[in-house]
Amino acid sequence: MQSLGRHVLAEVYGCRFEVLNDIKKVQDIMVNAALEAGAEVREVVFHKFSPQGVSGVVVISESHLAIHTWPELGYAAVDVFTCGDRVDPWDACNYMAQMFGAESVDASEIKRGMMTEQEERLVVNI
Template sequence: MTMKPMGRHILAEIYGCDFNVLNDLKKVEEIMVNAALAAGAEVRECVFHKFSPQGVSGVVVISESHLTIHTWPELGYAAVDVFTCGDRVDPWDACNYLCSRFNAQQIKAEETVRGIIPDSLPELKAVNH
């Protein structure tokens, strides 16, 4: 029996980005939302925060899961993850959009498939810490 993953999760290290873009809350939010839309996702909610003296963190909740970011403008670096469920939305489309809009020089990214569920699951036992 062939099993299909429930989702795809990309962890991206994005380097050589424009300081002024990565340090602008409104620009980062707009780019993240547009990345989700460019990938064909349905945007549900957004929460973004500007740090002092610099940096932005945020999440775009999509029907298909989420996009998150944390920026280090002083290093030209953004840590991004894009998690999409189903096969209608391609998370790489969102990553490529982000790199383009952040004027990135380099990206290092890995994709992990999520939720490959076997026909029968072993019984879980509680773990005490």
């Protein structure tokens, strides 16, 4: 069976407060993570919370990267979903963790859109 995409869900711990609380830094890191993984960036939307925290999404041709940060805890919830086999979501996830100064990452990958050979033929023929 083949999948349509790969979705990495990451719990990123021990990150630097000053990075996770800076909307510009978080946005730049996420856009660069997408580019480092070979993705094509389409849209970028981020929001800064008061008194702290950032949420955002980078829409890529291959799907998306999303984040919500808790700077006071040094924690970020990250997900990277890529369709096809050209972009590796782990490349983006690892880049973000490094740039956030993470002490540890607990991540897992979910295959999305599992398809049998017959379903694959139907998708191709449509």
